[in-house]
Amino acid sequence: MDPLAARWRRAVSSLKELRLRAAFLRSELLRAEPSSVARALDELCRDAEQASPLARDVLGAAVPVLADPELAERVEELRRIAAEGSLLSLSRLLRRKARRQAAQPASPAIDERRLATSSAGRALTLGERRALARRPTRAAFEALLRDPHPLVIRNLLANPRMTEDDVIRLAARRPASPEVMTEIARHPEWSQRARVRMAIVQNPGAPQEIAVPMVRLLLRPELTQVVAAADVPGVVRAAARELLERRPPVPRGPGGAIEQ
Structure with missing residues (x-):
């Protein structure tokens, strides 16, 4: 078991408030080495794909953090590490839209x-x-x-x-x-x-x-x-x-x- 993923499992299982879980994962994603974060997330994604409730709980706290535009550069770095390291489960989590698709529509005009x-x-x-x-x-x-x-x-x-x-x-x-x-x-x-x-x-x-x-x-x-x-x-x-x-x-x- 990846040591960082194990640490996240222990922390999330001990934190009952969703806000505290997300705050913990945010600090971990910013503190730890990107390669270590990528390996931990890949293991958790793989376990969540196999219906592990605890892995799903950890991902549940991580997904809102990954959605934060302020962490866009870190997410892009994780995406690159996943692609280069064949971390397939993490690649599926961070899958980007196909290039051939049309761009997202602009936000509606303000009325x-x-x-x-x-x-x-x-x-x-x-x-x-x-x-x-x-x-x-x-x-x-x-x-x-x-x-x-x-x-x-x-x-x-x-x-x-x-x-x-x-x-x-x-x-x-x-x-x-x-x-x-x-x-x-x-x-x-x-x-x-x-x-x-x-x-x-x-x-x-x-x-x-x-x-x-x-x-x-x-x-x-x-x-x-x-x-x-x-x-x-x-x-x-x-x-x-x-x-x-x-x-x-x-x-x-x-x-x-x-x-x-």
């Missing part, structure tokens, strides 16, 4: 009529909307949920009045804003919710660099649903199909087996 407004009907400034999103009240939530700016969404996701249904509405919105989807994916708690993950993975506008790693965290029924979804990008469906094929059967007595 000020849909932004939160003052009592006088004036569209609020970005600073005002960010401040409003931090208030522990659901006032103006409907308008804030439509806000296209990622900094507003970041504050909204941290609002104690935010609900899982609210986050699912954000993640399922079409046309999707890649920046907003990234904010949801990098959140250490909301991104761990199964329904939120599925909303991201099934949104055709979700950046594939986010959707593909999230596929590694899905259970068999969810993977089957993704494979059957015609509007999910091909690279995401391919990742789900590949993982289904690698997922082992679960024994059910002497009469046969069922698969999870």
Whole structure:
């Protein structure tokens, strides 16, 4: 067993709060040598492909960190190490979109009529909307949920009045804003919710660099649903199909087996 992967397993199993798990993995990904991180992630990916619950928990804490744009250079370095070192499971986790595919669509243009407004009907400034999103009240939530700016969404996701249904509405919105989807994916708690993950993975506008790693965290029924979804990008469906094929059967007595 890789020593760094073993360390991460022990730490994650002892940390019950999702936010603490993500903070720990973030510090580890930045502290350790990239080659060591790559080997540890490859082992965990391989074990998660074989339905190891603990490996999946560790990856669940790592995926939001890998989705953080601030770590883009580190992720690219890990992708390079995986390719050069034939770390196949890690390569599948960090699979980039095919070059022949069209670029991700630009974020929708801002329609000020849909932004939160003052009592006088004036569209609020970005600073005002960010401040409003931090208030522990659901006032103006409907308008804030439509806000296209990622900094507003970041504050909204941290609002104690935010609900899982609210986050699912954000993640399922079409046309999707890649920046907003990234904010949801990098959140250490909301991104761990199964329904939120599925909303991201099934949104055709979700950046594939986010959707593909999230596929590694899905259970068999969810993977089957993704494979059957015609509007999910091909690279995401391919990742789900590949993982289904690698997922082992679960024994059910002497009469046969069922698969999870």
